[in-house]
Amino acid sequence: MKPLNAYLLTVFTLLFGFSITAQNPFGVNLAGADFGSNMPGTFGVDYTYPTENELDYYKSKGLTLVRLPFKWERIQPSLNGSLNLNELRRIKDVLNAAENRNMQVILDLHNYCRYKLNGQEVIIGSSQLSIAHIKDLWTKLAIELKDHSNIWGYGIMNEPHDLLANAPWFDTAQNIIDGIRTNDTQTNIIVGGDSWSSAERWMQYSDNLKNLNDPANKLIFEAHVYFDNDASGTYKGSYDAEGAYPNIGIDRVAPFVNWLQANDLNGFVGEYGVPANDNRWLTALDNFLNHLKQNCINGTYWAGGPWWGNYILSVEPDGSTDKPQMAILEKHLSTASSCSTLSSNNIESDIKFQLFPNPFNDHIMIKGLKTGAEINIWDLQGRLVASQVVENSKISNLDGLHSGVYILKHEHKFIGRVVK
The missing domain is CATH 3.20.20.80 (Glycosidases)
Structure with missing residues (x-):
């Protein structure tokens, strides 16, 4: 049975590692x-x-x-x-x-x-x-x-x-x-x-x-x-x-x-x-x-x-x-990198992810949250590693995160899980 604050669990691949894209160039x-x-x-x-x-x-x-x-x-x-x-x-x-x-x-x-x-x-x-x-x-x-x-x-x-x-x-x-x-x-x-x-x-x-x-x-x-x-x-x-x-x-x-x-x-x-x-x-x-x-x-x-x-x-x-x-x-x-894999599934609420336009821009579009909403990002050891404020349905400045698994929370709601 779901709690009153229905949760959204979204598993997607988000690589913050290095590639030959504009953000991490050769x-x-x-x-x-x-x-x-x-x-x-x-x-x-x-x-x-x-x-x-x-x-x-x-x-x-x-x-x-x-x-x-x-x-x-x-x-x-x-x-x-x-x-x-x-x-x-x-x-x-x-x-x-x-x-x-x-x-x-x-x-x-x-x-x-x-x-x-x-x-x-x-x-x-x-x-x-x-x-x-x-x-x-x-x-x-x-x-x-x-x-x-x-x-x-x-x-x-x-x-x-x-x-x-x-x-x-x-x-x-x-x-x-x-x-x-x-x-x-x-x-x-x-x-x-x-x-x-x-x-x-x-x-x-x-x-x-x-x-x-x-x-x-x-x-x-x-x-x-x-x-x-x-x-x-x-x-x-x-x-x-x-x-x-x-x-x-x-x-x-x-x-x-x-x-x-x-x-x-x-x-x-x-x-x-x-x-x-x-x-x-x-x-x-x-x-x-x-x-x-x-x-x-x-x-x-x-x-x-x-x-x-x-x-x-x-x-x-x-x-x-x-x-x-x-x-x-x-x-x-001039050849494509193998580092830009991105996918999403199991969307279960009115809060929607839009992964835009690719993972190397280090931001995620989240529909359904107002500007000013705070997203807390936790690692699997229970440590708070980042807090981001939603602006125009977007959280930014994720470049400091290493490749790995993170939990995204808004107040008491699960927003998503970042999985390498």
Whole structure:
């Protein structure tokens, strides 16, 4: 027998994971601001930033996500000091130019948990460089950048590795998260793995990252994958000498993919790339990207950027000629993803779901509830994970939920159940 407040139970598939849709796009690293060993160096001599022409090129290819590497020493020349206004303007110029083109940007602090002081590289945890220093940087960056709506995520540190025992990556990452969230509760935070963000070594070095706490529930975990023998991306030998094979990328990313699925977490591959000197590398890239799509994970190719010259992984065009890797990247932007399955059934009341227009818009139309009605979203452990107010028969801002099972309630009524 139904209670007086008749319930509606709707089972539908709603994937909040990654795909190649507009919300979770594939893209490219546009390097240049991370160039140069001279710190902070001189803009235009030691380092540069991507141009509007470059953004136009990659946008025309469908690569609408830009991972933008930059250096700590340049944005904050003195530890705990003010941000460099010229450098901040350059970053904001890229953000604005990208926004004008409907492109999203990842701000990638490309420092490996290190900072150059007086020409010498020091590591976080040393007497000269503390976790508090990096927390200070990101706290200040969040204040300055939080209003840019096209920031896909804060990439808090590129490729942590060989860290000191008194400053493990977990502790550093948690402090950075805490600092950002004092000022910005909306932007995704992208946490790379330890040991050079290796997907292959993820379980050995990065399994504990699943225990990080983000009150906004907007963490994305980042791995890197290269297909040469030592996975460094240097590709010093031939395809055969490097021991490559068609599914090498699939095998190397497997520990990371399995970890994401086992822990119901969001993931992203921030770097991958191959040479174009043997078509078999392109086949491996093709297979790898197809595998990412099948598992609803997106990524950014390494790399584009104006100063690469004849770098073997570069996809910067040679004049008007595309690099061979680009055809593979474009192929996966023009084919359908397997992540957009959506269905509904068993509607039993006057409150109706309209799933519009696809799950990656992260909103649901609910007919029968007035504007201002509050929807509470609970996980299966009985924890309230989100509250949304209905506006024009719609609840929005669901992008913070991981793939999983959730109960939707309005007052004492069951509204629906989200099932992965």
